[in-house]
Amino acid sequence: MKKTLAICFATLITTISLAGCGSKAEDNKTSEEKRKLVISTWGLSEDVLKEDVYKPFEEKFNCEIVLEVGTTPERYTKLATDPNSKVDVIDLSQAKAAxxxxxxxxxxxxxxxIPNSKDLIPAATELTKFGYGPAYTINSIGIMYDKEALGFEITEFADLWKPELVGKISIPDITSTFGPAMMYVANDYKGGDIASDEGEKAFEALEELKPNIVKTYSKSSDLANMFASGEIQVAVVGDFAIPxxxxxxxxxxxxxxxxxxxxxxxTMDINKNSKNxxxxxxxxxxxxSNELQTKTASSLNEAPTNSTVQLTDDVALNKTYGEVANNAKIIDxxxxNPLLTKWVDKWNRILNS
Structure with a gap:
């Protein structure tokens, strides 16, 4: 009888022991499962992004990055209308982020x-004052012109209003990426306050500029054709379109x-309902980070917003970088956004009718 009890007791101890090990193994398995970080972004250069941006992060933080790709409007609408969205971080244009x-x-x-935010360039630092996500890359507008055909130099936006440029220029349409920037340029020419006068001075300047404008454009490829055919000799252009x-x-x-x-x-923003x-x-x-922005300046052709990044001349070419970036102003x-519908209507009546 004693022998039987001893065997039963030993069996019970072994069973409890194995059950305990099994429970511990399950705990370890759970703790080793990789967390998923869902990023909503454009479906561009995915192979480069995975190699240069996502893979090093996954390895360092033992996580898995899951992408949700699409156009800006598609991705924004999907997130905005789904309170149960799994998206953690979303890449957006500055206008849509607002x-x-x-x-x-x-x-x-x-x-x-975000310790690296202390190194942001001035314009990107200004953007952080609104309290939302930081800018990770920047582009800007400038002027492209055919100096030989014109016979004189253009150095400032104010030169666009010169009478010698009648019928020679093109500017971005109000609905394009840099349409609002053109409103700011026109506002500066008249010395207005775009916030308080809601763009009235800007439209006065655009009416004065109208004789010089051949047409407004929506795509930079249209500009390439107009320059090549000699239809225009001057244009206001985003620097990404230079090549x-x-x-x-x-x-x-x-x-x-x-x-x-x-x-x-x-910009990059965090979903308010993110669990990560x-x-x-x-x-x-x-x-x-300096490390990543130095790499992506070359591999993704992204102008850095980290002021400590040092680019070679060939990589810096055609980018908003250095003094250009330091002198860049932001669009609020x-x-x-609250004025855009009214602006589009007035713009079309003045410039596109």
Whole structure:
């Protein structure tokens, strides 16, 4: 009997022991499962992004990055209309991000959790004062012109109003990426306050500019054709379009006004309902690092917003970088977006009728 009890007791101890090991193994398995960080972004250069941006982050933080790709409007609408969205971080244009701030769908950023934000260029630092996600890349507008055909130099946006340029220029349409920037340029020419007068002075300047305008454009490829055919000799252009235009019209020169240009940013924001905010902060900090922005300036052709990045002349070519970036001014989309519908209507009546 005693022998039987001893065997039973030993069996019970072994069973409990194995059960305990099994439980521990399950705990370890759970703890080793990789967290998923869902990033909503454009479906561009995915192979390069995976190799240069996502893979090093996954390895460092033992996580898996899952992409949700699409156009800006598609991705923004999907996030804005789904309170159960799994997206943690979303890449957006500055204009669309401002809509999200107004709709209160993004996390108010605690910049003490993003150490690399201290190195942002002045215009990007100004953008952080709104309390939302930082800019990770920048482009800006300047002037492209055919110096030989014109017979004189253009150095400032104010030169666009010269009477010698009647019927020779093209500017971005109000609905394009740099349409709002053109409103700011026109406002500066008249010395207005775009926030308080809601663009009235800008439209006065555009009416004065109208005789010089051949047409407004929506795509930089249209500009390339107009320069190549001699239809225009001057245009206000985003610097990302320089290679496209110069490939069609190599005689055309680009100038960024010394008095300053207007910047356009791509930003990163955190979904207010994200369950991985700590990891999202780490990813944003990585995206702003000197190491990564030096690499992506070359591999993705992204102008850095980290002021400590040093680029070689060939990599810096045609980018908003150095003094150009330091002199760039921001467009306040908190002012622009509520006025845009009215601006589009008035713009079309003045310039496109």
């Amino acid at each position: 809509e999200g701030y107004e709709a209160d769908i993004f996390e108010k950023i605690d910049y003490s959790k 496209t235009i110069q490939s069609a019209a190599p005689q055309v020169t680009y100038v960024s006004p010394v008095s300053g240009t207007y910047a356009n940013f791509n 905010k700590d990891l999202a902060y780490e990813f944003i900090n990585w995206r702003l 989309y908190n002012v622009v």
